[in-house]
Amino acid sequence: MTTTNVALLGFGNVGRAFVRLLAEKRASLAGRDGLDLRLKAVLCARGGILAGEGEDVPDLAGADREGLAGHPRFERGLNPGAVLRRLKPGVFAECISSPPETGEPALGHLREALSRGWHAVTADKGPLAADAGGLREAARAAGTGFRFSAATGAALPAADIALFSLAGAEIESIQGILNGTTNFVLTRMGRGESYEEALAAARRLGIAEPDPTRDVEGLDAAVKLLILSNLVFGESRQIGDVRVRGLSAATADEARRAAAAGRKIKLLASAVRRGGRTELSVEPAVLDAGHPLFGVDGAEKGVTFFTDTMGAVTVSGGKSDPRGAAAAMLKDIILLLGSRRP
Amino acid sequence: MTTTNVALLGFGNVGRAFVRLLAEKRASLAGRDGLDLRLKAVLCARGGILAGEGEDVPDLAGADREGLAGHPRFERGLNPGAVLRRLKPGVFAECISSPPETGEPALGHLREALSRGWHAVTADKGPLAADAGGLREAARAAGTGFRFSAATGAALPAADIALFSLAGAEIESIQGILNGTTNFVLTRMGRGESYEEALAAARRLGIAEPDPTRDVEGLDAAVKLLILSNLVFGESRQIGDVRVRGLSAATADEARRAAAAGRKIKLLASAVRRGGRTELSVEPAVLDAGHPLFGVDGAEKGVTFFTDTMGAVTVSGGKSDPRGAAAAMLKDIILLLGSRRP
Numbered sequence: 001m002t003t004t005n006v007a008l009l010g011f012g013n014v015g016r017a018f019v020r021l022l023a024e025k026r027a028s029l030a031g032r033d034g035l036d037l038r039l040k041a042v043l044c045a046r047g048g049i050l051a052g053e054g055e056d057v058p059d060l061a062g063a064d065r066e067g068l069a070g071h072p073r074f075e076r077g078l079n080p081g082a083v084l085r086r087l088k089p090g091v092f093a094e095c096i097s098s099p100p101e102t103g104e105p106a107l108g109h110l111r112e113a114l115s116r117g118w119h120a121v122t123a124d125k126g127p128l129a130a131d132a133g134g135l136r137e138a139a140r141a142a143g144t145g146f147r148f149s150a151a152t153g154a155a156l157p158a159a160d161i162a163l164f165s166l167a168g169a170e171i172e173s174i175q176g177i178l179n180g181t182t183n184f185v186l187t188r189m190g191r192g193e194s195y196e197e198a199l200a201a202a203r204r205l206g207i208a209e210p211d212p213t214r215d216v217e218g219l220d221a222a223v224k225l226l227i228l229s230n231l232v233f234g235e236s237r238q239i240g241d242v243r244v245r246g247l248s249a250a251t252a253d254e255a256r257r258a259a260a261a262g263r264k265i266k267l268l269a270s271a272v273r274r275g276g277r278t279e280l281s282v283e284p285a286v287l288d289a290g291h292p293l294f295g296v297d298g299a300e301k302g303v304t305f306f307t308d309t310m311g312a313v314t315v316s317g318g319k320s321d322p323r324g325a326a327a328a329m330l331k332d333i334i335l336l337l338g339s340r341r342p
Numbered sequence: 343m344t345t346t347n348v349a350l351l352g353f354g355n356v357g358r359a360f361v362r363l364l365a366e367k368r369a370s371l372a373g374r375d376g377l378d379l380r381l382k383a384v385l386c387a388r389g390g391i392l393a394g395e396g397e398d399v400p401d402l403a404g405a406d407r408e409g410l411a412g413h414p415r416f417e418r419g420l421n422p423g424a425v426l427r428r429l430k431p432g433v434f435a436e437c438i439s440s441p442p443e444t445g446e447p448a449l450g451h452l453r454e455a456l457s458r459g460w461h462a463v464t465a466d467k468g469p470l471a472a473d474a475g476g477l478r479e480a481a482r483a484a485g486t487g488f489r490f491s492a493a494t495g496a497a498l499p500a501a502d503i504a505l506f507s508l509a510g511a512e513i514e515s516i517q518g519i520l521n522g523t524t525n526f527v528l529t530r531m532g533r534g535e536s537y538e539e540a541l542a543a544a545r546r547l548g549i550a551e552p553d554p555t556r557d558v559e560g561l562d563a564a565v566k567l568l569i570l571s572n573l574v575f576g577e578s579r580q581i582g583d584v585r586v587r588g589l590s591a592a593t594a595d596e597a598r599r600a601a602a603a604g605r606k607i608k609l610l611a612s613a614v615r616r617g618g619r620t621e622l623s624v625e626p627a628v629l630d631a632g633h634p635l636f637g638v639d640g641a642e643k644g645v646t647f648f649t650d651t652m653g654a655v656t657v658s659g660g661k662s663d664p665r666g667a668a669a670a671m672l673k674d675i676i677l678l679l680g681s682r683r684p
Contacts, residue, residue, distance in 0.1 A: 021651065025510060033509070149507075155652035157507030164506055165491075165499030167375070167676040168367060169669055292659055295637025304659070309363065309669035310497035311661030317634055317646070319653030327511055327651035334509040 001034050002337060005090030007041040007083050007118075009109060011060075011068050013322035014095040014123050014150070014329075015042070020061050021326045033334050038090075041083040044068060045096070047076040050083055080109040089117040091333050095150070095325070098126025100223050100239045107131060114138040114146060121332040123150035123325045128227045133236045147332035152224050153178060154325040155318030158303045162232045169307040171232050173272040178224040178282075180299035180320050181208045181215040182247055182267040186284075187297045189255035190264055195247065207299045218246035218282040221269045225280060228303070229271035233278050245283035254284065263288050266296075343376050344679060347432030349383040349425050349460075351451060353402075353410050355664035356437040356465050356492070356671075357384070362403050363668045375676050379433075383425045386410060387438070389418040392425055422451040431459040433675050437492070437667070440468025442565050442581045449473060456480040456488060463674040465492035465667045470569045475578045489674035494566050495520060496667040497660035500645045504574045511649040513574050516613040520566040520624075522641035522662050523550045523557040524589055524609040528626075529639045531597035532606055537589065549641045559588035560624040563611045567622060570645070571613035575620050587625040596626065605630050608638075 006022070008015055022039055029035045040051045042060060046069055051057045058073060068074060084092065092113035098106040107127040113120045115138060122128070127135065128151050139146035152158045162171065177183050184207050188198035199216070202208035214220045222242040230237055247267065255265040268285035271278050287294050292314040296302035302316030318324060348364070350357055364381055371377045382393045384402060388411055393399045400415060410416060426434065434455035440448040449469040455462045457480060464470070469477065470493050481488035494500045504513065519525050526549050530540035541558070544550035556562050564584040572579055589609065597607040610627035613620050629636050634656040638644035644658030660666060 028512070029510070155511075155655065157503060157655060160502070160507045161499060161657070164677060165502040165673065168371070168672040169497075170370070290639075292637075295634075297632075309661070310666055310673075312659045313497065313499060313657065314659045315503070315655065315657045317654045317656045319651070324652055330510040331507065331652075335506060 001030065001036050003036040003038060004337060005040045005087050006037050006093060006333070007043070007080070007087060007090070008039065008093045008095075009043045009080055009106075010095035010124070011042060011044045011065055012095065012097070014325045016064065017322040017326035018093065018095065018329055021323065021330055023061055025330065029334070035334065035337055037333065040087050040090070042068065043078065043080060043083065047074055047078040048083070049073045050075065050078060050086065081112055084113055084116050084118060090119070091336065092118045092120045093122075093329055093333070094120065095123040095329065098124050100126050100129030100226075103127035103130025110135055110146075111138055114142050114144055117142055117144060119145045119333075119336045121146075121329050121336065122148045123329055125151045125223045125227060129223050129239050131236070132227060132230055133234070145336040147336055148227070149332050150325040150328035152228050153301050153303070153318060154320040155328050156301050156303070156320070157315055157318065158228055159231060161303070161305060161313060161315050162228065166305055166307055166310060166313065169310045171305050171307050173306045174225070174228060174232060174270070174303065175293060175306070176221075176225060176228070176269040176303040177266050177293050177296050177301055178221040178269045178303070179215050179218075179267060180301055181212055182218070182221070183296065183301065184299040185216070185247065186251070186255055186265050186267060189252045190259040192256065195252045216247045218244040218267060221267060222282045225269035225271060225282060229278055229280055233271070233273065235278060237278065237280065241280055243281040243283070247284065251284050254286070258286050264294060266293060268293075343372065343378050345378040345380060346679060347382045347429050348379050348435060348675070349385070349422070349429060349432070350381065350435045350437075351385045351422055351448075352437035352466070353384060353386045353407055354437065354439070356667045358406065359664040359668035360435065360437065360671055363665065363672055365403055367672065371676075377676065377679055379675065382429050382432070384410065385420065385422060385425065389416055389420045390425070391415045392417065392420060392428065423454055426455055426458050426460060432461070433678065434460045434462045435464075435671055435675070436462065437465040437671065440466050442468050442471030442568075445469035445472025452477055452488075453480055456484050456486055459484055459486060461487045461675075461678045463488070463671050463678065464490050465671055467493045467565045467569060471565050471581050473578070474569060474572055475576070487678040489678055490569070491674050492667040492670035494570050495643050495645070495660060496662040497670050498643050498645070498662070499657055499660065500570055501573060503645070503647060503655060503657050504570065508647055508649055508652060508655065511652045513647050513649050514615055515648045516567070516570060516574060516645065517635060517648070518563075518567060518570070518611040518645040519608050519635050519638045519643055520563040520611045520645070521557050521560075521609060522643055523554055524560070524563070525638065525643065526641040527558070527589060528593070528597055528607050528609060531594045532601040534598060537594045560586040560609060561588075563609060564624045567611035567613060567624060571620055571622055575613070575615065577620060579620065579622065583622055585623040585625070589626065593626050596628070600628050606636060608635060610635075
């Protein structure tokens with residue numbers, strides 16, 4: 001049995017789902033993977049709880065952010081640096097929300113964790129958009145591991161396919177439907193609904209965020225594409241390098257016309273190698289029935305990798321709710337700790 | 343740079359594609375993965391070529407089976423045992439065709455390779471259907487690795503998803519379209535062709551084997567399902583445990599009726615956990631448009647894993663020709679040699 005400390009930064013929907021999942025999976029982690037994950041710290045922006053010697057953090061399964069901050073063991077001002085220094089290195093799990101331009105504050109915390117000999121996993125797109133290459137390099141230099149499955153589509157295993165399943169093949173281009181909200185809206189528009197009706201339905205079903213601007217303008221898909229493309233093609237492009245066109249009222253007409261012709265409009269994220277450089281775009285595109293992503297409908301996501309020797313490999317589905325993202329973080333931890341090495 | 347000996351058993355379509363691929367990928371393997379793979383032996387049923395100290399086997403890129411047997415360096419009667427004893431252990435790559443009931447002769451060769459400290463990769467379904475669990479256990483005991491991506495759908499990364507991407511999740515059931523020939527035939531039948539017309543087209547396009555009996559009767563899909571299910575659920579079921587119903591003349595009517603109702607008939611391979619045991623079946627099934635495998639048409643394949651925490655994850659596509667299978671073997675070698683560890 002391998003006993004490993006886990007320090008969690010972030011107690012929003014994903015962080016709370018992660019805490020619940022750790023408790024729920026304790027027995028199967030021990031039995032199947034020989035892992036005993038000890039949750040030693042839970043942190044949010046205002047502070048957190050650090051477990052003492054020989055104990056885990058108290059049960060937080062029912063708590064929300066206020067519940068954490070109001071807990072008798074909560075230390076105001078407790079920060080990741082202090083926790084990383086005080087605990088024996090294990091896995092630093094991070095799921096706050098940092099902007100893609102700077103990646104802060106997560107970027108600094110991840111760098112510190114890796115340099116102190118911690119493995120790190122993140123569901124936070126910000127630090128990856130800003131400097132995934134630097135973080136991977138920092139992990140290599142420190143002899144630790146760094147994984148970020150949850151940041152490229154929650155439980156959709158897009159990064160795994162690129163890293164493992166296509167080893168030895170040349171990935172020539174990537175196409176993806178990377179945002180569930182816009183795909184849901186487009187699917188409804190293809191069936192005759194207006195943009196407003198479709199978006200209202202997405203809100204009603206909890207698929208769209210209260211403010212869906214980043215989704216409908218294509219920015220969420222653009223960040224995921226950037227992370228995936230930089231990983232696959234070894235570049236350090238920035239979010240400004242992605243040509244982005246989101247949904248607009250005009251898209252509803254296109255969607256109806258496409259449907260009448262047996263086609264579909266999708267918000268297609270695309271990374272294509274051209275002359276040693278990658279062209280990155282997110283924009284509405286017409287797919288015909290033979291396209292590997294044609295059947296990815298509703299709030300589903302999918303990615304296709306086009307390769308030299310393995311043809312086109314498509315992965316789709318995977319829960320995109322907080323529980324799916326938490327499960328992806330847990331998967332990354334299992335892979336980092338080595339119990340499923342190939 | 344890691345220099346590793348490779349011994350290849352099997353010089354049919356996949357074996358020859360593997361030899362060509364090794365040559366073609368020499369530079370990218372060195373550059374990206376730090377691997378120098380030295381092809382030291384190529385074997386078929388009648389004998390083979392063993393390279394001497396400090397050399398690789400001579401260039402066989404243009405040779406077929408007769409070319410190998412007629413090569414001046416060919417030693418009649420050279421067998422895997424002799425090669426495995428004489429070379430420094432590296433990777434034993436096996437792509438002959440052994441029956442699923444016994445797995446021989448591949449099973450014995452794989453066991454010997456692993457016990458002598460070689461890693462092993464195989465594209466051969468026979469030894470896996472017979473005793474994949476024993477081979478995985480033998481690898482663990484010897485401290486080596488054993489992978490078999492190419493045996494569950496060539497370049498379709500079904501086993502990777504199960505092993506890596508769903509780590510920590512509970513896989514509750516598996517559904518797959520695992521045979522390209524029958525899927526092609528069913529797709530054509532859904533468009534109004536008769537069984538005979540569709541099969542003739544598959545033959546003409548080189549999709550169906552000259553004798554497609556194992557495909558149309560569902561046996562090829564059954565073996566792939568068995569391998570995947572035993573891997574996922576840790577069982578040692580045998581091929582006789584799979585309930586199999588293949589295509590028949592009657593299926594053409596069903597396919598047309600399904601198409602008229604916006605549905606499709608697929609030869610669905612299915613492994614479902616029920617009461618601590620797995621029910622295995624391959625049979626024609628009606629899928630509606632919401633099924634994750636609905637869009638897997640023509641000669642394509644696909645697998646869906648239904649899980650507790652990650653939802654349904656589907657992977658589809660991947661070249662299923664000899665080059666795709668060879669690429670999957672090469673991927674397995676890269677993963678075994680550790681240059682892409684998570």
